[in-house]
Amino acid sequence: MTLRIVTVGSRKSGKTYLANKLLNSDNFQTDIMKTIYQNVNGIEYKTIIQDLHRTERFEALQTNHCRGVDGVLLVFNVSDKQSFKNCSMFVQDIKEKSNAEIILIGNKWEEKREVNLDEAVEFAQLHNANYYEVEKPETQMKEIFEKLVQSIVQKKSAVE
Numbered sequence: 001m002t003l004r005i006v007t008v009g010s011r012k013s014g015k016t017y018l019a020n021k022l023l024n025s026d027n028f029q030t031d032i033m034k035t036i037y038q039n040v041n042g043i044e045y046k047t048i049i050q051d052l053h054r055t056e057r058f059e060a061l062q063t064n065h066c067r068g069v070d071g072v073l074l075v076f077n078v079s080d081k082q083s084f085k086n087c088s089m090f091v092q093d094i095k096e097k098s099n100a101e102i103i104l105i106g107n108k109w110e111e112k113r114e115v116n117l118d119e120a121v122e123f124a125q126l127h128n129a130n131y132y133e134v135e136k137p138e139t140q141m142k143e144i145f146e147k148l149v150q151s152i153v154q155k156k157s158a159v160e
Helices: 015-022 056-066 081-097 117-126 137-159
Strands: 002-009 033-040 043-051 071-077 101-107 130-133
Touching: 002 015, 002 081, 002 137, 015 043, 015 071, 015 101, 015 137, 033 137, 043 137, 056 081, 071 081, 071 137, 081 101, 081 117, 101 117, 101 137, 117 130, 130 137
Parallel strands: 002 043, 002 071, 071 101, 101 130
Antiparallel strands: 033 043
């Protein structure tokens, strides 16, 4: 079975950086798909990951690529309130175009925090998503990705 997963989020939220850490790469190009294999319960799944990078004025176009995806890594910058507010638009568009599992990721820690933990958790719960804050992407992204794939597989198994 092939699973399709995309990274979505506002400009400068860290989507590409997190995708690079997930794939142990320093040169993951945006808008290019990478394939990795993930083992869940003894079954190997082909997983296609696409980093949807757009300039700010084309952010809405990101979600056009969400049609029929299985999973979404929705990234926002905890130091940028607007990138968090934009998550509402992304979630709405994603839900219109797919029945994807969504993981909300709070990223970036260089600046003063503008989005508090409770606010992010509440948003995630409202949209039936899991929420993670990434401080150590080298280790956390693989775990987050594995949890997303497991959720997708469980959801697909329940439907069958």
